[in-house]
Amino acid sequence: MKPKIYVTRNLPKPALDKLEKNFDVEINSEDRILTKKELIKKVKGKDALLCLLTDKIDSDVIKSNPDLKVISNCAVGFDNIDVKTANKHRIPVCNTPGILTETTADLTWALMLSAARRIVESDKFNRAGKFKGWDIMLFLGSDVYGKTLGIIGAGRIGTAVAERSVGFNMKVLYCDNRRNKEIEKSPVNAKKVTLDRLLTCSDFVSLHVPLTKNTIHLIGEKELKKMKKTAYLINTSRGPVVDESALVKALKNKWIAGAGLDVYENEPRIAKGLSKLDNAVLTPHTGSASHETRTLMALTAVENAIRIIKGKKPLHIVNPEVFGR
Ligand code: GLV
Numbered sequence: 001m002k003p004k005i006y007v008t009r010n011l012p013k014p015a016l017d018k019l020e021k022n023f024d025v026e027i028n029s030e031d032r033i034l035t036k037k038e039l040i041k042k043v044k045g046k047d048a049l050l051c052l053l054t055d056k057i058d059s060d061v062i063k064s065n066p067d068l069k070v071i072s073n074c075a076v077g078f079d080n081i082d083v084k085t086a087n088k089h090r091i092p093v094c095n096t097p098g099i100l101t102e103t104t105a106d107l108t109w110a111l112m113l114s115a116a117r118r119i120v121e122s123d124k125f126n127r128a129g130k131f132k133g134w135d136i137m138l139f140l141g142s143d144v145y146g147k148t149l150g151i152i153g154a155g156r157i158g159t160a161v162a163e164r165s166v167g168f169n170m171k172v173l174y175c176d177n178r179r180n181k182e183i184e185k186s187p188v189n190a191k192k193v194t195l196d197r198l199l200t201c202s203d204f205v206s207l208h209v210p211l212t213k214n215t216i217h218l219i220g221e222k223e224l225k226k227m228k229k230t231a232y233l234i235n236t237s238r239g240p241v242v243d244e245s246a247l248v249k250a251l252k253n254k255w256i257a258g259a260g261l262d263v264y265e266n267e268p269r270i271a272k273g274l275s276k277l278d279n280a281v282l283t284p285h286t287g288s289a290s291h292e293t294r295t296l297m298a299l300t301a302v303e304n305a306i307r308i309i310k311g312k313k314p315l316h317i318v319n320p321e322v323f324g325r
Helices: 013-022 036-043 059-063 083-088 101-117 119-127 156-168 195-201 221-226 244-252 291-309
Strands: 004-007 024-027 048-051 070-073 148-152 171-175 204-207 232-235 258-261 280-282
Touching: 013 024, 013 291, 036 059, 048 291, 059 083, 070 291, 101 119, 101 156, 101 204, 101 232, 101 258, 101 280, 101 291, 148 156, 148 195, 156 171, 171 195, 195 221, 221 244, 244 258
Parallel strands: 004 024, 004 048, 048 070, 148 171, 148 204, 204 232, 232 258, 258 280
Antiparallel strands: none
């Protein structure tokens, strides 16, 4: 008999095929996120759970089946999973780091360029038939080339974003708990600075920290007020890293020039007033959304689950300590 897995949402076909070969698969066929009650019901009697970042795998869900052999998250971030409770029950939690680094860095740059050059506003203007000819004052934005990029969180994605700045001849500042010698070297030549200095000196502030209790509202009213009036805030990390209502205030009152956001404090809800602002470019948490990357993420999440079930080392594990005890 094959081990039983519950999959919380449809996946790209190659991943489903691989799942079918290795598991007795039950999949959420509805095009929506399951409620906690539904999740608890579905997880019962399963050997494995493959979930997405939109599924809240809290202590109640985990306790409803403490015999789960693996929770495989199809995402790099794992703030949706109560890892402490998983640890208590010695359930390995897996994620998909590395795979989506470049794709998310690409979207970060797309947001930077779109916000600075007012791409979305210009597109809407054209489609509305308002373009009456070249105008010296039409849609003036901000240069990116030669400006200062501030990276908050210089891990994998922060590093990839910094590396892309070389072609734009940018000065790069970063802040992180750890030194990142890789981006301090040529050609990036990034300089490690304090958060205060980064906020006051950067033309583009880009967030790449994980969501933890220390990073909730890392950027609030006080920090936004420290930024240059001409600066842009870009967030492709996790929504709650930014106090979204403070950001709406900052954008409305022009404390900063604009923002490019892929993530939101209360997804899928977007803070009141945010979608009315022309100086915000808003994408729907699509940082890793390329065909190639999403397929590879799903395949990796499946591979992690297979390996654990077979008693092998997974490709990526969040809580290796569960094997040590
Ligand atoms: C995306 O946000 C991820 O964590 O994979």
